[in-house]
Amino acid sequence: MVDAVFALLAVVTVVSAILALEAKEVVYGAVALALSFVGVAGFFALLDAVFLAMFQLTVYVGAIAVLILFTVMLVRRERWLKTKEGVYKSVGIVASLAVAVGLGYLVYSSSITHVTTTVEQAPFTLIGALILSEYWAALVALSLVLASAVVGAVVLAKLERD
Amino acid sequence: MILEPLANYLFVSVVLFTVGVYGLVTKKNALRMLFAVEILINSANLNFVAFTRYLHPTSVTGQALAMFSISLAAAEAAVGLAIILAVFRLRRDVDVSEIKGLRG
Numbered sequence: 115m116v117d118a119v120f121a122l123l124a125v126v127t128v129v130s131a132i133l134a135l136e137a138k139e140v141v142y143g144a145v146a147l148a149l150s151f152v153g154v155a156g157f158f159a160l161l162d163a164v165f166l167a168m169f170q171l172t173v174y175v176g177a178i179a180v181l182i183l184f185t186v187m188l189v190r191r192e193r194w195l196k197t198k199e200g201v202y203k204s205v206g207i208v209a210s211l212a213v214a215v216g217l218g219y220l221v222y223s224s225s226i227t228h229v230t231t232t233v234e235q236a237p238f239t240l241i242g243a244l245i246l247s248e249y250w251a252a253l254v255a256l257s258l259v260l261a262s263a264v265v266g267a268v269v270l271a272k273l274e275r276d
Numbered sequence: 277m278i279l280e281p282l283a284n285y286l287f288v289s290v291v292l293f294t295v296g297v298y299g300l301v302t303k304k305n306a307l308r309m310l311f312a313v314e315i316l317i318n319s320a321n322l323n324f325v326a327f328t329r330y331l332h333p334t335s336v337t338g339q340a341l342a343m344f345s346i347s348l349a350a351a352e353a354a355v356g357l358a359i360i361l362a363v364f365r366l367r368r369d370v371d372v373s374e375i376k377g378l379r380g
Contacts, residue, residue, distance in 0.1 A: 117280060120280050120284065124284075124288050127288065127292065128288070128291050128292065128295065131292055131295045131296075131315050132295055134299075134311045134315070135295065135298070135299040135302075135303065135308055135311060135315075140305070140307055143307075143308070147311050147314065147315075150315065150318070151314075151318065154292075154321065154322060157288070157322055157325075158322075158325055158342075160280075161285070161325050161326060161329045162329060163325050163329070163339050165339070166325060166339045166342055166343065169343060169346060170321075170346060173347070173349075173350055174314075174318075174346065174349075174350075177350060178314065178349065178350055178353045181353060181354065181357055182307075182310070182311075182314075182353065185307070185357045185360060185361060188361065189307070189360065189361065189364040189370055191368075191369060194305060197304070197305070202301070202302050202304070203302050205301065205302075206297075206298045206299075206301035207298065207302075209297065209298075210294045210295070210297040210298035210301065211294070214290060214291065214293075217290045217293065218287065218290050221286045221287060221290060222283070226283065226286075226331075227281065227282075227283040228281050228282075228283065229281065229282040229283075229330050229331065230280075230281050230282065230330065231329070231330050231331075231333055233333040233334065234333065235329055235333045235336075236333065236334050236336050238336060238339065240335070240336045241336050241339055241340050241343065244336055244337065244340050245340050245343070249340060249344070252344060253344075256344055256347055256348065259348065259351055260347065260350075260351050263351035263354050263355050264351075264354065266355055266358070267354045267355055267357075267358035268358075270355070270358035270359055270361070270362045271358050271361060271362070273362045273365070273366075
């Protein structure tokens with residue numbers, strides 16, 4: 115039996131993900147993408163990962179989606195409204211359906227299909243301790259990646275037109 | 277509150293992954309390809325959190341990994357959008373089939 119909230123979230127997330135790619139106007143696509151991120155945040159909340167749900171909302175919806183929206187508005191072209199994909203579209207549908215059938219069958223045939231749990235999720239306060247003890251090297255590497263990404267983005271944005 | 281079986285989350289993740297692959301294969305607009313990559317990353321994050329909730333709920337490892345992944349996605353989006361902006365200023369379009377400057 116599928117929970118109503120779960121079903122609603124699944125429909126919203128998947129439909130808005132498809133809309134993000136298929137909406138004629140890219141601006142609407144960006145808004146649909148933001149809605150899809152909100153749906154995934156809802157899944158995190160359902161999975162008792164409340165902190166991660168808030169993190170997803172602030173970083174993905176608050177930062178990435180807004181950044182994408184700004185860029186879309188800066189680079190939008192009228193002729194994008196009538197682009198044709200032609201043969202690529204059928205190839206893409208076949209390829210992605212193959213991926214879906216393969217992965218779906220893998221999940222369906224595995225022994226984890228009916229796994230469920232009654233154990234309470236550990237509190238999210240452990241995340242900070244875990245990151246700073248076990249994954250401190252990854253945290254340092256990530257901070258360096260973020261710093262260099264910011265520098266790289268600024269350099270690219272300042273690129274002079276030849 | 278009763279939890280769904282793990283497989284339901286995995287199926288949602290599979291569908292999201294499929295949508296992402298479809299977008300990455302079909303779209304020629306660099307922005308749409310970036311959308312598709314973000315959808316793929318989201319489906320992976322959903323897997324991290326779902327697996328840690330069901331198979332190892334006494335730890336928060338999956339949530340920590342998902343946090344790293346979200347932060348990396350933020351960096352990736354910033355650089356990707358900067359590249360798209362730079363290409364647009366040079367070419368006045370972001371159609372990846374038109375951008376052949378680095379082709380050997």
